[in-house]
Amino acid sequence: MALAAFGQLNADDIPSWGSRSVDCFEKLEQIGEGTYGQVYMAREIKTGEIVALKKIRMDNEKEGFPITAIREIKILKKLDHENIIKLKEIVTSQGPEVDEQGKPDSKYNGNIYMVFEYMDHDLTGLADRPGLRFTIPQIKCYMKQLLTGLHYCHVNQVLHRDIKGSNLLIDNEGTLKLADFGLARSFSGDHNANLTNRVITLWYRPPELLLGATKYGPAVDMWSVGCIFAELLHGKPILPGKNEPEQLNKIFELCGSPNEINWPGVSKIPWYNKFKPARQMNKHLREVFRNFDRHALDLLEKMLILDPSQRISAKDALDAEYFWTDPLPCDPKSLPKYESSHEFQTKKKRQQQRQNEEIAKRQKLQHPQQHARLPPIQQTGQAHPQHWTGLNHPVSNYQPPASAGPSHHHYGKPRGPPGGPNRYPPSGNPSGGYYPDRGGQGGGYTSGSYPPQGRAPPYSGSSVPASGPRGAVSGYGVAPANYSQGGQYAGSGAGRGPNPMGGNRSQQYGWQQ
Amino acid sequence: MSRPSFLNNMADFLTSTHRAKWIFSPQDLKEKYKAANQRARQTLEKYGATRMEVDVDGSLSYPEPQTDAKDNVEKHSRPKPLKTEEEQLLRAFYEFKIQDVCDAFKFPRKIQATALIYFKRFYLQWSVMEHHPKHIMLTCIYAACKAEENHVSAEELGKGIEQDHQMILNNEIIVFQSLGFDLIVYAPYRTLDGLVNDLEDSLQAKDEQLQMLRDMNETAKIEADKIMLTDAPLLFPPGQLALAALRKSNEVHGVLDLERYLESLLSRQHSTHTISELTVSLNAIDSLVSKHETPTATDMKHIDRKLKSCRDPSSHEKSKKRKHRSKETSNPLQA
Numbered sequence: 001m002a003l004a005a006f007g008q009l010n011a012d013d014i015p016s017w018g019s020r021s022v023d024c025f026e027k028l029e030q031i032g033e034g035t036y037g038q039v040y041m042a043r044e045i046k047t048g049e050i051v052a053l054k055k056i057r058m059d060n061e062k063e064g065f066p067i068t069a070i071r072e073i074k075i076l077k078k079l080d081h082e083n084i085i086k087l088k089e090i091v092t093s094q095g096p097e098v099d100e101q102g103k104p105d106s107k108y109n110g111n112i113y114m115v116f117e118y119m120d121h122d123l124t125g126l127a128d129r130p131g132l133r134f135t136i137p138q139i140k141c142y143m144k145q146l147l148t149g150l151h152y153c154h155v156n157q158v159l160h161r162d163i164k165g166s167n168l169l170i171d172n173e174g175t176l177k178l179a180d181f182g183l184a185r186s187f188s189g190d191h192n193a194n195l196t197n198r199v200i201t202l203w204y205r206p207p208e209l210l211l212g213a214t215k216y217g218p219a220v221d222m223w224s225v226g227c228i229f230a231e232l233l234h235g236k237p238i239l240p241g242k243n244e245p246e247q248l249n250k251i252f253e254l255c256g257s258p259n260e261i262n263w264p265g266v267s268k269i270p271w272y273n274k275f276k277p278a279r280q281m282n283k284h285l286r287e288v289f290r291n292f293d294r295h296a297l298d299l300l301e302k303m304l305i306l307d308p309s310q311r312i313s314a315k316d317a318l319d320a321e322y323f324w325t326d327p328l329p330c331d332p333k334s335l336p337k338y339e340s341s342h343e344f345q346t347k348k349k350r351q352q353q354r355q356n357e358e359i360a361k362r363q364k365l366q367h368p369q370q371h372a373r374l375p376p377i378q379q380t381g382q383a384h385p386q387h388w389t390g391l392n393h394p395v396s397n398y399q400p401p402a403s404a405g406p407s408h409h410h411y412g413k414p415r416g417p418p419g420g421p422n423r424y425p426p427s428g429n430p431s432g433g434y435y436p437d438r439g440g441q442g443g444g445y446t447s448g449s450y451p452p453q454g455r456a457p458p459y460s461g462s463s464v465p466a467s468g469p470r471g472a473v474s475g476y477g478v479a480p481a482n483y484s485q486g487g488q489y490a491g492s493g494a495g496r497g498p499n500p501m502g503g504n505r506s507q508q509y510g511w512q513q
Numbered sequence: 514m515s516r517p518s519f520l521n522n523m524a525d526f527l528t529s530t531h532r533a534k535w536i537f538s539p540q541d542l543k544e545k546y547k548a549a550n551q552r553a554r555q556t557l558e559k560y561g562a563t564r565m566e567v568d569v570d571g572s573l574s575y576p577e578p579q580t581d582a583k584d585n586v587e588k589h590s591r592p593k594p595l596k597t598e599e600e601q602l603l604r605a606f607y608e609f610k611i612q613d614v615c616d617a618f619k620f621p622r623k624i625q626a627t628a629l630i631y632f633k634r635f636y637l638q639w640s641v642m643e644h645h646p647k648h649i650m651l652t653c654i655y656a657a658c659k660a661e662e663n664h665v666s667a668e669e670l671g672k673g674i675e676q677d678h679q680m681i682l683n684n685e686i687i688v689f690q691s692l693g694f695d696l697i698v699y700a701p702y703r704t705l706d707g708l709v710n711d712l713e714d715s716l717q718a719k720d721e722q723l724q725m726l727r728d729m730n731e732t733a734k735i736e737a738d739k740i741m742l743t744d745a746p747l748l749f750p751p752g753q754l755a756l757a758a759l760r761k762s763n764e765v766h767g768v769l770d771l772e773r774y775l776e777s778l779l780s781r782q783h784s785t786h787t788i789s790e791l792t793v794s795l796n797a798i799d800s801l802v803s804k805h806e807t808p809t810a811t812d813m814k815h816i817d818r819k820l821k822s823c824r825d826p827s828s829h830e831k832s833k834k835r836k837h838r839s840k841e842t843s844n845p846l847q848a
Contacts, residue, residue, distance in 0.1 A: 019690050019693065019694065058686075063659075063667060063682075064667065064685040064686075065685055067659055067664070070659055070660055070696065073694050074696050074697055077530060077694070077696075078697060080528065090693075090694045092686075092690060
């Protein structure tokens with residue numbers, strides 16, 4: 001037989017060139033699912049090392065290998081940092097299955113997989129765990145790592161463009177890593193290139209993108225960081241809009257509406273006039289989050305500034321008082337170890353079971369809790385989440401648009417609606433979670449898995465970000481040109497959840513690419 | 514800025530896969546070319562042909578052994594494999610074509626350079642007898658456009674040069690695999706711009722001098738184009754390629770005391786290299802350029818015939834018969 005499948009050409013496990021076969025890994029279970037492809041937990045046969053395999057689907061691509069995968073590979077190969085997910089290698093499946101005649105039975109049997117280091121959790125998954133409340137030192141620790149990783153990206157002229165909880169992976173050493181660079185892009189320092197504004201999951205999307213800006217920079221990621229920061233402290237997403245106009249409105253209600261005074265140049269942004277509220281709205285951030293400590297509020301306010309040019313940078317955020325006042329961020333290694341959150345399949349089954357129980361329970365209780373998540377343990381006594389006074393937040397707002405199905409993970413692009421999976425069911429009842437141990441109603445929060453409270457060991461000095469990862473200020477070879485994502489490759493972008501309205505959004509609102 | 518931007522480019526290069534994996538010694542290159550040639554020869558012996566089928570997912574297969582291969586061998590003389598020198602000429606021919614095609618599409622130099630580097634790297638693992646350089650050339654251009662965010666659809670590219678675009682897509686994965694998915698490559702052009710900017714600053718150039726520097730930059734880019742056609746990009750880092758181009762250009766324009774400039778450059782970079790080491794490299798690059806020849810059409814005719822016969826002897830026979838009717842050269846992989 002003259003047919004030699006690709007892998008067979010490399011007798012050695014590690015070829016001198018090219019890529020290894022996926023057969024070097026034993027797939028253990030599926031841990032994620034998205035339009036991008038499935039994500040598997042797998043074991044490298046030779047070493048026993050556990051990894052995550054993210055499949056790159058090829059079969060729907062008119063233009064061959066997806067541009068998003070190319071970007072992700074390019075960027076991940078360039079980035080090397082403790083707080084960035086590590087792309088270990090790229091492997092290929094054995095090639096087409098061969099039928100009796102020795103002919104390949106399909107054109108697309110082979111697949112490409114990205115091999116990542118395995119991470120136990122993602123931030124959203126952890127935060128949604130019943131009975132789990134983050135401590136303030138823990139939140140500071142995660143935030144510090146998030147900002148450190150993001151600062152590294154920005155110094156290397158990479159915009160992440162999809163910062164959200166489910167893309168922040170956490171291992172059992174307490175290390176947080178930025179993942180899913182499928183929407184990331186290199187940018188040149190001068191912000192001259194036109195970029196698509198159809199990025200970042202709606203709830204975490206900054207006002208400039210919602211207003212149609214196509215020239216933007218690292219500040220877009222910082223807005224998302226602000227949303228996550230507030231979410232960690234508040235116990236639930238702070239800006240859960242259902243669509244772009246509502247998202248903008250929620251932002252204006254919280255941060256005030258933009259004008260030429262608080263945001264010089266805003267009137268020149270494409271859709272400013274279209275979305276400008278009838279009358280000026282005032283900022284309510286400090287009232288809404290008045291239960292936050294002073295330094296947290298100071299920092300948050302700098303992150304959620306409407307004008308991107310005034311928004312705090314990752315570097316400056318790391319210098320904020322918040323991280324240098326008691327309680328200090330804890331050492332990641334001191335954080336509790338949680339049971340892995342990847343039982344994708346068993347979870348689905350148990351989830352079904354749980355839902356049935358919930359329905360039964362709900363019928364009995366009749367007063368579902370409003371929040372799926374508790375705010376962090378406060379240092380001073382206990383604080384219940386302050387409800388947003390003065391703002392109209394019907395409970396139903398927390399229902400995300402129809403979910404594209406379970407996909408809580410993170411290596412892949414579980415391209416669902418904003419927020420991904422059903423984190424916030426209509427009732428606020430945590431019945432839709434993915435964690436089999438989720439304890440039904442909010443009552444079960446005392447189940448003892450609280451992280452250690454109180455003064456954690458001060459953050460070791462060595463983790464303080466040195467300001468300059470390998471500088472690359474002028475962006476060698478990353479000139480983004482005037483590439484617009486909506487062009488020829490839109491096929492690969494369409495339906496990718498970060499644009500939560502899917503493909504029809506641009507029609508609906510007349511938004512351009 | 515206290516630190517010229519191209520030095521940061523260099524810093525970026527220092528941590529790159531380009532530097533770690535894709536800069537070789539002349540001996541390395543020789544061995545790689547020989548090994549690829551050797552393997553294709555063996556294939557020819559075993560299967561009577563060298564052409565590899567490539568599937569869209571990157572899987573490969575050798576041609577079905579010719580049932581009459583043995584008979585063929587007896588009836589006709591077995592097709593002769595290409596020598597490494599002939600393979601080299603063939604590659605040189607198609608590398609020249611890459612610049613041609615990119616010019617025709619008005620792609621920026623960066624795309625051209627990326628495509629060339631992809632092409633060169635690909636043929637460190639493969640013989641032209643296994644994968645036809647025409648197909649790999651187009652696929653490399655397509656891949657370079659994607660990687661450099663300068664999108665052209667496969668169809669558009671195929672149309673522009675009257676080639677089947679499916680062939681481009683079929684070869685895409687094998688190209689990416691052969692590159693080890695190391696898609697970020699460094700060409701000398703950006704560094705060249707950086708060097709000239711730095712010169713403008715340090716000379717505080719004005720008007721006439723500024724114009725001279727810009728002319729020098731243009732000439733240097735043309736020199737860099739020539740360098741890109743040699744093995745130099747596989748042997749030297751992009752910064753040295755840029756300096757070699759600049760030095761050549763300065764020989765024409767005579768704008769500056771290059772030696773002194775290099776000294777200041779090295780000291781600013783805290784380089785461990787000495788001027789004399791650098792000069793050795795630059796001389797070596799010069800000599801690669803002066804020795805490089807792009808094959809003529811006559812050279813190509815002979816090699817191309819040989820290539821066809823060893824890739825696919827049967828189609829060669831057929832095309833021989835067809836030759837009376839059509840002048841068109843057959844393309845066995847086009848189907």
